[in-house]
Amino acid sequence: MVALDDRLLLPAWDATDDAAAAPDAGPMPQPSRTPLGTFGLRILGVSEVARAVREAVRADDRLKDVWVEGEVGRVTVSSAGHAYFSLKDDRSALQCVWFRDERVRSAFQPQAGLRIVVHGRIDLFEPQGALQLYVESIQPAGFGDLTLRFEALKAKLAQEGLFDTARKRPLPARPTTIAVITSPTGVVWRDIGNVLARRWPLTRVVLVACQVQGEEAPASIVAAFRRLERWLEQLRRDGREDEAPQVTILARGGGSLEDLWSFNDERVVRAVVAHGLPVVCGVGHEVDVTLADFAADVRAPTPSAAAELVVSAKDQFCGRIDALHDRVRAAARARVQRLGRRVHILDARPAFAGFPGRVAMRGRHAAELSHALARIVRASLATRERRRQQLDRQLASFDLGRRLAGIRTRLVGVDGRLRGAVMQRQHRAVAQLGAVAGRLDTLSPLAVLGRGYAVAWNADKTQALRDARDVASGDTVRVTLARGQLTCEVRSTEE
Numbered sequence: 001m002v003a004l005d006d007r008l009l010l011p012a013w014d015a016t017d018d019a020a021a022a023p024d025a026g027p028m029p030q031p032s033r034t035p036l037g038t039f040g041l042r043i044l045g046v047s048e049v050a051r052a053v054r055e056a057v058r059a060d061d062r063l064k065d066v067w068v069e070g071e072v073g074r075v076t077v078s079s080a081g082h083a084y085f086s087l088k089d090d091r092s093a094l095q096c097v098w099f100r101d102e103r104v105r106s107a108f109q110p111q112a113g114l115r116i117v118v119h120g121r122i123d124l125f126e127p128q129g130a131l132q133l134y135v136e137s138i139q140p141a142g143f144g145d146l147t148l149r150f151e152a153l154k155a156k157l158a159q160e161g162l163f164d165t166a167r168k169r170p171l172p173a174r175p176t177t178i179a180v181i182t183s184p185t186g187v188v189w190r191d192i193g194n195v196l197a198r199r200w201p202l203t204r205v206v207l208v209a210c211q212v213q214g215e216e217a218p219a220s221i222v223a224a225f226r227r228l229e230r231w232l233e234q235l236r237r238d239g240r241e242d243e244a245p246q247v248t249i250l251a252r253g254g255g256s257l258e259d260l261w262s263f264n265d266e267r268v269v270r271a272v273v274a275h276g277l278p279v280v281c282g283v284g285h286e287v288d289v290t291l292a293d294f295a296a297d298v299r300a301p302t303p304s305a306a307a308e309l310v311v312s313a314k315d316q317f318c319g320r321i322d323a324l325h326d327r328v329r330a331a332a333r334a335r336v337q338r339l340g341r342r343v344h345i346l347d348a349r350p351a352f353a354g355f356p357g358r359v360a361m362r363g364r365h366a367a368e369l370s371h372a373l374a375r376i377v378r379a380s381l382a383t384r385e386r387r388r389q390q391l392d393r394q395l396a397s398f399d400l401g402r403r404l405a406g407i408r409t410r411l412v413g414v415d416g417r418l419r420g421a422v423m424q425r426q427h428r429a430v431a432q433l434g435a436v437a438g439r440l441d442t443l444s445p446l447a448v449l450g451r452g453y454a455v456a457w458n459a460d461k462t463q464a465l466r467d468a469r470d471v472a473s474g475d476t477v478r479v480t481l482a483r484g485q486l487t488c489e490v491r492s493t494e495e
Contacts, residue, residue, distance in 0.1 A: 027171045038492050046129070052126040056117050057131070063122035068094065068133060070118075072110045074256045075287070077175060085110050086131070087118060096120075098135040108138055112257050112287075113147030116140055146257050157266070163294040169278040171298060171310060174317075175246035177204040179277070179311055182251045184209045188303045192251060196309035203311055206245055212252040216260035221250075225271040247310055247433055248277045250292060251303035254285040263290035272296055282306025378390055447484040456480075468493040 003371065044052075047415065057063055070087030077083050081100030096118060102107070110116055120135040157163060182188050184207060196203050210224035211217040230246065235244045250272065252263065262268065263283050272279050272295040281296035282303040293299040300306035338454045346352060396402075441447060457467040459476040471477060471490050479486040 050126045050129050055125055057122055057124055066120065066122060068118045072112055072114045072116055073336045074112055075110050083110065094133055095130060096133045096135050102136055106138060108140060110138055114140060146261065153264065153266060157269055157291065162269060168297045170244040174312065175203065175310065177206060177243065177245040179206045179208055179228055179245040179248040180251060181208045181210055181221065181248060183212045186253060188253050190302050192249065192307045195304050199308065200311035213259055213262060218265035218268050221262065221268050222271045225275055226324050229276060245277060247280065248275060249280050249282060249306050249310060250296065251282045251306055252284065253303065254288060259286055260284050260290055263292040269293055269295045280306045280310055328443065334450060454479050454481050468495055
């Protein structure tokens with residue numbers, strides 16, 4: 001780093017001060033066209049500041065020939081062949097430029113994650129105000145910490161068989177529903193949607209939102225896989241398997257190794273392996289490789305390429321259908337032509353002379369036989385139909401249902417007459433009972449008692465008293481009235 005000196009902020013020029021400081025300095029210099037600030041300070045333009053910084057950097061001999069060690073960040077090669085990358089450590093990052101002429105002469109090329117030693121010079125790129133290291137040569141210094149962690153975890157998971165080709169699943173030919181696990185706010189989601197809509201508009205796309213960068217990104221990605229699994233299970237329980245996705249896309253845009261490190265997390269890799277659907281991983285650009293790419297069933301160089309791998313182009317599919325249709329028509333036409341040629345060849349042979357006439361005569365004979373056979377069949381069917389109708393009439397006369405209906409009708413009539421006789425007999429019995437009851441009431445002693453008469457009994461009530469001589473004075477007599485009875489003592493008797 002370069003410490004900026006006091007030349008970056010100059011005091012305002014004053015002719016009096018110059019005259020006092022240098023009376024023999026010659027003609028007075030022309031005043032600067034830079035406007036004066038409020039506090040008498042000259043305001044510098046951006047170009048002046050950049051030029052002053054560049055001069056300060058170039059004035060420091062330590063920055064003209066430097067060796068810098070650091071970890072390579074993302075590497076970009078322009079169309080002109082120049083390489084642009086960054087060197088970084090745990091606190092700072094330095095932008096580097098490696099021109100094409102020096103790069104093509106080098107046997108070693110920088111790669112993201114490598115730890116290298118760079119020889120060059122520090123200078124300021126004035127149009128952008130960027131402080132850069134202009135590289136002259138590069139040599140490896142070992143791998144960076146992230147790369148070492150990447151390789152160690154890759155070896156561990158590969159030993160467990162998570163990257164085996166045998167466990168890779170094929171992609172469905174034309175999925176009706178596709179699940180996309182990515183950030184809902186990035187351009188990746190829009191790019192995937194545009195590609196799918198252009199190539200196969202019939203596809204239904206389901207977004208499973210998650211974070212794709214930062215410390216919380218691995219847990220968010222794993223949670224997205226779990227939400228998708230729960231939704232698939234719910235669709236299966238509801239009998240709606242036709243609405244379930246058939247493939248999953250895990251996608252993120254490009255970035256440095258640190259930006260993509262979430263997809264090197266062991267939890268994310270295991271979630272990709274355990275997922276129930278084929279997974280297409282489209283993370284970063286073509287040069288970016290993550291452990292999720294090794295674990296996925298199919299690796300795509302970019303998110304847009306992942307969408308292209310999942311569905312086939314509509315025009316290609318229609319073109320294939322047209323091609324197959326043309327092939328079928330051509331094959332059928334060729335077969336008809338071959339058979340036609342065989343017929344012509346056979347027809348031209350002497351053995352088949354007059355064959356069409358014989359075929360026509362046999363055809364007429366066959367037509368006559370067919371007509372006679374049809375006439376015989378119709379006559380036989382008519383005879384059988386008449387016999388069937390006769391049997392139907394005979395069966396109708398022995399129809400058990402009709403006989404039961406007649407019996408039921410007679411039973412209903414008999415039941416009605418029986419009910420009438422019973423009612424009539426009941427009425428006569430009621431009338432006779434009323435007459436007998438009236439006569440009995442007339443002859444009842446209770447009716448006599450009700451008119452004021454009484455019945456006298458001996459003491460033990462075993463004999464009715466009809467004669468006064470049957471009792472003596474002092475005997476006990478019981479008298480029955482219409483209501484209750486009396487116990488009396490005889491005082492005297494009279495004849």
